[in-house]
Amino acid sequence: MTISELPIQIEDSPLNTVKTEDVQLDITLEQLRRLVSPRALSGETMLLNMGPQHPSTHGVLRMLLELDGETVVSCIPDIGFLHTGIEKTAEGKTYLKAIPLTDRTDYLAPMSNNLALSGAVEKLVDIDVPIRAQYIRVILMELTRMNSHLVWLGTHALDIGAMSVFLYCMREREMILDVYEAVSGARMMSSYIRPGGLWRDVPAHFGDLVKKILDVFPGRVLEYERLLKDNPMWKERTVGIGKVSAADAIAWGMTGPCLRGSGVNYDVRKAFPYSSYEHFDFSVPLGSAGDVYDRYRCRMEEFAQSLKIIQQAMDKLPAGPVMSDNRKVALPPKHEIAYSMESLIHHFKLWTEGFKAPEGDVYFAVESGKGEYGVYLSGDGSPKPRRLHFRAPSFHNLQPLTEMCKGALLADIVAIIGSVDIVLGDVDR
Amino acid sequence: MGLEQKLGDMGVVTTSLEKAVGWARSNALWPMLFGLACCAIEMMSTQAPRYDLSRFGMELMRASPRQADLMIVAGRVSRKMAPVLRNLYDQMPDPKWVIAMGDCASCGGVFNNYAVVQGVDEIVPVDVYVAGCPPRPETLIDGIIKLHEKIKSEPLKKWQ
Amino acid sequence: MSDQTELTQSYITALGDAVSEVVVFRDEVTLIVPKARVVEVLTHLRDAQKFEMLSDETCVDYYPREPRFGMIYQLTSLSRGMKVRVKAMLSEYDATLPSVVGVYRNANWLEREIYDLMGIVFEGHPDLRRIMMPLDWQGHPLRKEVPVTVEENAFSFNRERIDAGKPFAQE
Numbered sequence: 001m002t003i004s005e006l007p008i009q010i011e012d013s014p015l016n017t018v019k020t021e022d023v024q025l026d027i028t029l030e031q032l033r034r035l036v037s038p039r040a041l042s043g044e045t046m047l048l049n050m051g052p053q054h055p056s057t058h059g060v061l062r063m064l065l066e067l068d069g070e071t072v073v074s075c076i077p078d079i080g081f082l083h084t085g086i087e088k089t090a091e092g093k094t095y096l097k098a099i100p101l102t103d104r105t106d107y108l109a110p111m112s113n114n115l116a117l118s119g120a121v122e123k124l125v126d127i128d129v130p131i132r133a134q135y136i137r138v139i140l141m142e143l144t145r146m147n148s149h150l151v152w153l154g155t156h157a158l159d160i161g162a163m164s165v166f167l168y169c170m171r172e173r174e175m176i177l178d179v180y181e182a183v184s185g186a187r188m189m190s191s192y193i194r195p196g197g198l199w200r201d202v203p204a205h206f207g208d209l210v211k212k213i214l215d216v217f218p219g220r221v222l223e224y225e226r227l228l229k230d231n232p233m234w235k236e237r238t239v240g241i242g243k244v245s246a247a248d249a250i251a252w253g254m255t256g257p258c259l260r261g262s263g264v265n266y267d268v269r270k271a272f273p274y275s276s277y278e279h280f281d282f283s284v285p286l287g288s289a290g291d292v293y294d295r296y297r298c299r300m301e302e303f304a305q306s307l308k309i310i311q312q313a314m315d316k317l318p319a320g321p322v323m324s325d326n327r328k329v330a331l332p333p334k335h336e337i338a339y340s341m342e343s344l345i346h347h348f349k350l351w352t353e354g355f356k357a358p359e360g361d362v363y364f365a366v367e368s369g370k371g372e373y374g375v376y377l378s379g380d381g382s383p384k385p386r387r388l389h390f391r392a393p394s395f396h397n398l399q400p401l402t403e404m405c406k407g408a409l410l411a412d413i414v415a416i417i418g419s420v421d422i423v424l425g426d427v428d429r
Numbered sequence: 430m431g432l433e434q435k436l437g438d439m440g441v442v443t444t445s446l447e448k449a450v451g452w453a454r455s456n457a458l459w460p461m462l463f464g465l466a467c468c469a470i471e472m473m474s475t476q477a478p479r480y481d482l483s484r485f486g487m488e489l490m491r492a493s494p495r496q497a498d499l500m501i502v503a504g505r506v507s508r509k510m511a512p513v514l515r516n517l518y519d520q521m522p523d524p525k526w527v528i529a530m531g532d533c534a535s536c537g538g539v540f541n542n543y544a545v546v547q548g549v550d551e552i553v554p555v556d557v558y559v560a561g562c563p564p565r566p567e568t569l570i571d572g573i574i575k576l577h578e579k580i581k582s583e584p585l586k587k588w589q
Numbered sequence: 590m591s592d593q594t595e596l597t598q599s600y601i602t603a604l605g606d607a608v609s610e611v612v613v614f615r616d617e618v619t620l621i622v623p624k625a626r627v628v629e630v631l632t633h634l635r636d637a638q639k640f641e642m643l644s645d646e647t648c649v650d651y652y653p654r655e656p657r658f659g660m661i662y663q664l665t666s667l668s669r670g671m672k673v674r675v676k677a678m679l680s681e682y683d684a685t686l687p688s689v690v691g692v693y694r695n696a697n698w699l700e701r702e703i704y705d706l707m708g709i710v711f712e713g714h715p716d717l718r719r720i721m722m723p724l725d726w727q728g729h730p731l732r733k734e735v736p737v738t739v740e741e742n743a744f745s746f747n748r749e750r751i752d753a754g755k756p757f758a759q760e
Contacts, residue, residue: 059465079720082510083721088730092738126615170477188467251694271670272670360614361649399698425466542739
């Protein structure tokens with residue numbers, strides 16, 4: 001790799017000199033001793049590598065399993081195989097240009113990531129979002145939640161063995177991707193939700209596409225329920241597996257359906273409402289046992305709640321602008337550039353240099369399909385952030401995997417990972 | 430299928446060995462499951478009912494490299510994943526082909542930083558580059574058809 | 590909201606001299622705490638003030654300011670519906686601080702990530718090794734002295750120059 005010349009030379013910082021004997025090539029025996037039981041080192045149990053390339057790890061997750069026959073004694077996840085340095089790359093981009101980078105963290109729910117960063121920037125720069133943009137954001141967020149849950153259901157069922165559910169979910173997902181394509185032009189990485197509002201107003205056939213989803217989806221969800229909910233094979237594989245108690249789930253920082261499956265009522269949409277969620281009437285499904293089956297039930301109930309919210313938003317959708325009119329931050333509408341000199345100059349300055357953010361820290365969180373997706377933004381008075389950090393829900397939900405897998409069988413690990421609903425782009429960023 | 434000459438009613442067709450082997454190899458490529466990131470989701474969409482990949486005989490992704498002959502590198506390759514990728518490529522038996530799907534696999538994509546390999550052709554030799562972020566399923570199918578044409582025109586000596 | 594302001598006032602007074610400064614920016618409370626008292630402050634906030642969850646733990650590089658690093662702990666109270674941020678500044682020449690794994694269990698991987706990407710050593714951490722980068726990586730990528738981009742952008746006039754320097758794979 002060719003490194004362009006270093007812009008900053010720090011000569012005498014003691015932490016910047018790395019001695020060659022400090023370079024570690026692989027996990028040392030002493031570190032391994034702390035992670036596995038003593039029986040592994042004597043050879044009584046088997047150490048198996050469930051490698052980065054595996055059909056059921058939902059991405060590149062490597063796990064070191066210590067197996068006693070088929071029972072798991074300890075399971076050590078090894079992440080970092082998809083580390084992309086998104087946080088570092090974002091330090092070199094202005095706030096507006098960092099929006100496409102957020103699409104690539106949790107790539108199954110791209111619009112919720114956009115909303116998290118947009119909300120953080122709006123908080124930092126202190127601008128308002130028009131009400132029409134807020135309602136459209138709510139509709140897109142709920143569609144994104146359904147998108148994420150459909151992929152979860154498809155891959156989870158595929159891993160446990162119900163292959164037809166995967167094909168049904170992908171078929172339904174195409175309808176949601178049609179909506180994405182209609183509003184923004186891209187099927188997945190839309191970058192549609194921007195600081196100040198939305199990129200542009202929704203097209204004329206948006207209402208028809210959403211109405212088609214609202215008509216068709218309840219029947220389809222019923223189909224999935226009929227296939228899986230009372231299926232004795234499904235229940236054998238999922239009931240009582242991977243239990244997490246409520247206190248443990250809070251201590252491990254789990255959020256989203258993983259936390260609600262254990263009975264803790266915490267949903268960012270209700271606790272810290274954003275983007276006019278307080279105008280809508282919906283309930284938050286809770287589980288009780290904290291096992292794979294309860295997490296599955298929570299997510300299936302969330303389908304119905306999402307459809308309810310979308311129906312309410314479409315009924316009450318107000319007219320109005322979709323972008324804030326603070327021209328120091330939000331771009332002017334494209335047609336104005338033809339006749340207004342100020343718009344032209346604003347457009348040029350905002351795209352090339354960007355708007356300056358004040359010095360300060362903000363934290364803004366949204367409830368994505370996986371959990372609490374937060375953005376910590378530290379501004380330094382310049383158009384580029386000093387530090388952009390993503391609070392990734394899958395990172396926190398994956399940490400207690402060791403505890404959840406203790407004593408499980410090898411086939412249960414696949415079910416547990418599926419129920420935790422990780423996406424490795426989020427874990428590794 | 431090269432139909433050079435049909436000899437009367439005997440039901441015999443003559444063609445060249447190269448053409449027959451190329452036809453056989455291209456029509457039932459088995460891809461290896463190598464979805465890394467977002468492009469993997471579009472690859473899954475390509476296998477889904479709307480853009481059906483099973484018309485090309487490729488709907489079943491082989492998880493084991495020993496049984497696969499096409500590696501679709503779908504997604505960004507980080508520096509930690511690069512040795513694993515080369516290992517898997519070496520484990521695939523000849524004849525094998527590589528499609529670099531997406532911008533991150535072709536050239537590093539949006540990410541020009543310390544953690545992403547700037548193009549998977551730094552690690553494995555690539556036959557077809559499919560552009561897009563992520564490429565639409567039709568684009569991926571176009572890339573696969575181009576690969577079919579490339580395989581059909583390959584000389585026999587290439588994989589000896 | 591007013592009871593939240595009262596609760597905020599009450600815990601600030603309860604912490605007393607452990608907090609050296611309180612910053613309120615955009616309705617968010619940040620408590621600046623010296624690094625030796627971080628564990629004590631977090632334990633008090635978890636037990637007495639019911640901030641049950643550590644939402645996030647991260648680190649900011651304030652180069653060229655001294656002290657250079659700022660450790661951020663983002664706490665959430667599920668029962669009261671409040672958030673608070675605890676910040677501890679570290680100097681570049683002494684970038685170590687006690688680990689909070691004993692207070693909040695999920696700090697385990699979070700601190701490993703900060704060690705890996707920023708180079709801050711946590712005392713008392715059970716398993717401090719790299720998590721995102723390969724184990725033989727040298728350096729800490731998220732610090733400000735590591736450049737943001739690696740390859741110069743390719744245009745039509747410099748394609749050959751870039752391609753000449755790239756390692757292309759052989760068979």
